[in-house]
Amino acid sequence: MAITSPRAALKRAELAGRLGCNLETIRYYERIELLPEPARTASGHRLYSNEDQVRLRFILRARSLGFSVEDVRSLLGINDGRPSCAEVRALAEAHRGDIRKRIADLKQMDRRLGEIMAGCTGAETPDCALTDKLFEDS
Amino acid sequence: MAITSPRAALKRAELAGRLGCNLETIRYYERIELLPEPARTASGHRLYSNEDQVRLRFILRARSLGFSVEDVRSLLGINDGRPSCAEVRALAEAHRGDIRKRIADLKQMDRRLGEIMAGCTGAETPDCALTDKLFEDS
DNA sequence: ACTTGTGTCTGTACCAACTACAGAGCGTAA
DNA sequence: TTACGCTCTGTAGTTGGTACAGACACAAGT
Numbered sequence: 153m154a155i156t157s158p159r160a161a162l163k164r165a166e167l168a169g170r171l172g173c174n175l176e177t178i179r180y181y182e183r184i185e186l187l188p189e190p191a192r193t194a195s196g197h198r199l200y201s202n203e204d205q206v207r208l209r210f211i212l213r214a215r216s217l218g219f220s221v222e223d224v225r226s227l228l229g230i231n232d233g234r235p236s237c238a239e240v241r242a243l244a245e246a247h248r249g250d251i252r253k254r255i256a257d258l259k260q261m262d263r264r265l266g267e268i269m270a271g272c273t274g275a276e277t278p279d280c281a282l283t284d285k286l287f288e289d290s
Numbered sequence: 291m292a293i294t295s296p297r298a299a300l301k302r303a304e305l306a307g308r309l310g311c312n313l314e315t316i317r318y319y320e321r322i323e324l325l326p327e328p329a330r331t332a333s334g335h336r337l338y339s340n341e342d343q344v345r346l347r348f349i350l351r352a353r354s355l356g357f358s359v360e361d362v363r364s365l366l367g368i369n370d371g372r373p374s375c376a377e378v379r380a381l382a383e384a385h386r387g388d389i390r391k392r393i394a395d396l397k398q399m400d401r402r403l404g405e406i407m408a409g410c411t412g413a414e415t416p417d418c419a420l421t422d423k424l425f426e427d428s
Numbered sequence: 429a430c431t432t433g434t435g436t437c438t439g440t441a442c443c444a445a446c447t448a449c450a451g452a453g454c455g456t457a458a
Numbered sequence: 459t460t461a462c463g464c465t466c467t468g469t470a471g472t473t474g475g476t477a478c479a480g481a482c483a484c485a486a487g488t
Contacts, residue, residue: 157348159321161456163464164464164465165465173445174446174447175407176446176448177445177446177447179466180445180446180447182354184445187428193454195453195454195455195456195465195466196453196454196465196466196467197454197465197466198466199463204317204392206425209425209428210421210424210425213424214424217399217402217403217406218396218399218403220333220444220445221444221445221446222444227421227424228295228429231472233416234413234416235413235420235421236416236418237410237411237413237414237415237416237417237419237420238413238414240410240418240420240421241330241407241410241411241412241420242412243416244403244410244420245405247403248403248407249401249404250405251396251399251400252400254396255393255396255397255400258356258392258393258396260480261354261355261356261389262386262390262393263472264355264386264387265356265382265386265389265416266386268355269379269382269386270380272375272379272382273379274375274379274380275375275376275378276374276376277374277375278372278374278375279375279379280374280375280379281375282375282378282379283365283378285347286348286351286365287344287347287348290347301435302435302436302462303435303436312476313436313476314475314476314477315475315476317437317438318474318475318476319475322474331483333436333437333483333484334436334437334482334483334484335435335436335437335483335484336436336437353474357439357475359473359474359475366464402432420461
């Protein structure tokens with residue numbers, strides 16, 4: 153039971169292991185002040201509380217949804233105090249717009265790539281329709 | 291006529307202007323050896339030949355299709371000599387797989403974001419369903 | 429000839445968002 | 459006690475450029 157208790161103070165590697173992030177990411181988030189400085193043992197080893205864990209989980213989730221570190225800072229109220237629901241929504245909508253733009257850009261790349269690959273047969277010759285097309289005059 | 295001749299030696303800004311890239315990008319590509327060192331005037335100003343222009347256009351096009359700089363290096367035969375059509379095709383297929391994976395990832399983000407935004411009404415309150423969900427236990 | 433304005437040269441610093449590593453110190457089990 | 463493994467710190471590397479400072483170069487105007 154105690155093994156998985158969310159209340160025990162965790163060392164850095166334990167926290168990273170639980171939340172599935174890299175060890176160094178935690179120190180990085182501390183450095184850029186997304187995470188507060190944690191408690192320490194007498195000899196200086198970091199000890200993370202349950203509150204720390206909750207906050208880090210929030211950050212990791214927001215990052216996994218593609219929010220930038222600056223966005224996360226805003227969501228956490230680090231920039232201008234705790235954001236209103238309207239502000240959060242605006243941030244999320246803007247971010248969603250970004251995501252959709254990136255999808256559209258990638259789709260266009262895929263389409264263009266398909267066009268340019270037509271004729272590149274994969275024959276074992278040095279002449280290649282793909283590179284030829286990239287070299288062509290505008 | 292001479293103004294737009296593709297044979298005239300171009301200065302850096304002229305080349306950048308023609309191909310629509312940033313001035314500094316050209317020097318960057320020279321530094322990482324995608325572009326060869328160009329000719330110089332007596333006083334050291336770079337002069338780009340038509341051949342340089344063709345090569346840079348190739349690089350910019352490949353980059354705009356999402357190929358990495360290392361990919362471009364391979365396509366140009368800088369790594370292991372001029373690639374065969376089969377090698378080019380393999381590179382392009384792998385790259386296309388990458389693009390599609392990125393599209394899939396972004397679509398999933400968009401979907402998850404949509405789910406998590408449900409209930410975030412944008413009302414002018416500090417309580418927000420979106421942040422609440424990000425804070426929730428696993 | 430001189431000045432002024434613009435272009436170019438070099439080296440280096442900066443961006444995001446981590447990740448990795450070196451060298452030192454700490455903790456614990458045998 | 460000694461060995462192993464974890465943690466500490468600071469710093470450098472990653473990708474693909476972009477930006478800037480300070481020193482020259484070049485062309486046009488006076």
